[in-house]
Amino acid sequence: MNTSKAIELLKKKGYKTTGKRKDILTFFDDADGYRTAKELIQHLETIHDGISFDTIYRNLHLYHEMGILELTELNGEKHFRMSCTHHHHHHFICKDCGKTKDIDVCPMDEVKKTLVNYSIEDHKFEIYGLCPACQTA
Amino acid sequence: MNTSKAIELLKKKGYKTTGKRKDILTFFDDADGYRTAKELIQHLETIHDGISFDTIYRNLHLYHEMGILELTELNGEKHFRMSCTHHHHHHFICKDCGKTKDIDVCPMDEVKKTLVNYSIEDHKFEIYGLCPACQTA
DNA sequence: TTACAAATCGGAATGATTACGATATGATAT
DNA sequence: ATATCATATCGTAATCATTCCGATTTGTAA
Numbered sequence: 001m002n003t004s005k006a007i008e009l010l011k012k013k014g015y016k017t018t019g020k021r022k023d024i025l026t027f028f029d030d031a032d033g034y035r036t037a038k039e040l041i042q043h044l045e046t047i048h049d050g051i052s053f054d055t056i057y058r059n060l061h062l063y064h065e066m067g068i069l070e071l072t073e074l075n076g077e078k079h080f081r082m083s084c085t086h087h088h089h090h091h092f093i094c095k096d097c098g099k100t101k102d103i104d105v106c107p108m109d110e111v112k113k114t115l116v117n118y119s120i121e122d123h124k125f126e127i128y129g130l131c132p133a134c135q136t137a
Numbered sequence: 138m139n140t141s142k143a144i145e146l147l148k149k150k151g152y153k154t155t156g157k158r159k160d161i162l163t164f165f166d167d168a169d170g171y172r173t174a175k176e177l178i179q180h181l182e183t184i185h186d187g188i189s190f191d192t193i194y195r196n197l198h199l200y201h202e203m204g205i206l207e208l209t210e211l212n213g214e215k216h217f218r219m220s221c222t223h224h225h226h227h228h229f230i231c232k233d234c235g236k237t238k239d240i241d242v243c244p245m246d247e248v249k250k251t252l253v254n255y256s257i258e259d260h261k262f263e264i265y266g267l268c269p270a271c272q273t274a
Numbered sequence: 275t276t277a278c279a280a281a282t283c284g285g286a287a288t289g290a291t292t293a294c295g296a297t298a299t300g301a302t303a304t
Numbered sequence: 305a306t307a308t309c310a311t312a313t314c315g316t317a318a319t320c321a322t323t324c325c326g327a328t329t330t331g332t333a334a
Contacts, residue, residue, distance in 0.1 A: 016280060016331050037321075052283045057322060059281095073210040076291075077321070092252055103251065107244045107262075114240065115229055117269040125244075125262045132254040153300050153311060174290075189314045194291060196312095213322075214290070 001083040003029045006068045013066070023047065024059050025068075033099035034072065034079035072126065090125040096134035103127065138220040140166045143205045150203070160184065161196055162205075170236035171209065171216035209263065227262040233271035240264060 003025040010017050027043050028035065037056055044051045060080060063069040069080045072093070081100065091100040108123055140162040147154050164180050165172065174193055181188045197217060200206040206217045209230070218237065228237040245260055 014280095018281065018331070020282075050283070052285090053322075054284085054324080055282055073213065076210065076213075076215070078213070092255060092257075095258065101252070101255070103248055105244045105247050105251075107242045108264075111240055111242050111264060114242075115238070115264070115266075117272075118229060118238070119267045119272055120229075120264055121232065121266040123262075123264040125260075127245075127248060127252070127257055127260040129252075129258040130256045135254075135256055151301095155300070155312065157313075187314070189316090190291075191293080191315085192313055 001068055001085050006063070006066075009066060009068065015062070020044070020048070020051070020055055021059060024056075024063070028069065028080065028082045031081065031098070033097060034074075034081045034093060035098060036077050036079055038077075040080075072124070090127075092127040092129065092131075094131040094134055095128055096130055096137075099131055099133075101131070138205055138222050142222075143200070143203075146203060146205065152199070157181070157185070157188070157192055158196060161193075161200070165206065165217065165219045168218065168235070170234060171211075171218045171230060172235060173214050173216055175214075177217075209261070227264075229264040229266065229268075231268040231271055232265055233267055233274075236268055238268070 003022065006025050007017050007022065010021065015021075023044060024040065027040055037060060040060075041051060041053075041056055044056070060069065060078075064071050064080070067083055067085075070083050072079050074093075079098065081098075084102070087104075088106060090103040090106060092103055093100050103125070106125065111123075112120065140159070143162050144154050144159065147158065152158075160181060161177065164177055174197060177197075178188060178190075178193055181193070197206065197215075201208050201217070204220055204222075207220050209216050211230075216235065218235075221239070224241075225243060227240040227243060229240055230237050240262070243262065248260075249257065
C-alpha cells in the first residue's frame, strides 16, 4: 500500500480526500515502519496550525478498517504502519526506530491442524529487537 | 508456575508474603487464562474492604518481572496469566473467556537464520479466536 | 456557486495506569 | 512475645492515550 493507492481507495469508497488525510498517508509512506499517534501529531503540527485529536484518531481507525494501515500494540500504545498488501508475512520490529523487516515464515498451516474445534479469527507473529543500524548507534 | 512455587520464590528473593500477594496469586492460579487488572480488582474487592490501584499494579509488575506472570496487550489493556515454566510454547487465546491452549509450534529457529545482523530480544506468536466452549455459548 | 453531508476543531470526558505522602504490617532480632 | 524498621499498602491525585461531542468548516456533486 502507498499514498496514491490509498487515495484511490478513499475516492472509490466515497470518502473525501482532504489535505490532512493526504498528509497522514504520506507520513506513513515515508515512515517505513511502525509509528504512534503521538509521532503523527508531532509531525502534523509542524505543517498545520492546529490539529485535533479527533482528526488523528478518526482517520487512523478509518485507515485501519480500510486495510490501509496495520496495527500493533506495544508498551501500552498503538503503533501503525502502511499495510503490506503483497503476500502474507510477518515482521521483525526494531524497538528503537520502529522499522520492520519482513519475515516470510508463517506456521499457521501447521498450527491449524492442532486447533480443530477452535474458530481462528486472527494471529500475530512478531519478533522484537534492534536492527543493525540501531545496534551501532 | 503456581501459587506455592511463587510464594517460595518471593521468600527466596526477600519479598514479604502478604495476604494480598497470596490472593493475587491464587486468583491467577484459578483463572487458567489471561485476566486484566480490572478483573483482578473486582475479585479482590469481594474479599477485602479496600484495595489500592497501587497494590494491584505494583504486584502485577513485580510478578511479571519475576517471571511469575506472563503479559500480553489486547484492546488497549494489559492481560496477565500464570507463566508457563515448562517447555517453550505459545498460545491460542479465546477472545471471550481469555482461556488459552498451548501451541507447541515455534518457527524461531528458522526465523533466526534470516536475521543474521539483528539482535533478537523477544518474540510473540499468538492465535486469537473462540474456544469450543465459547462458540456454543 | 450552492447545498449538504462529511470532516475538522477545540476541548472536555473516559479508562488504564502511575505516582506519592501518610499509614500499616511482615520479618527479624531481642 | 515485642520492638524495630524496611517494605507494603492506602487513598487519592496526576498522567497518558484515547474517545466523545457540539459547533464550525470544507470537499464534492448537482
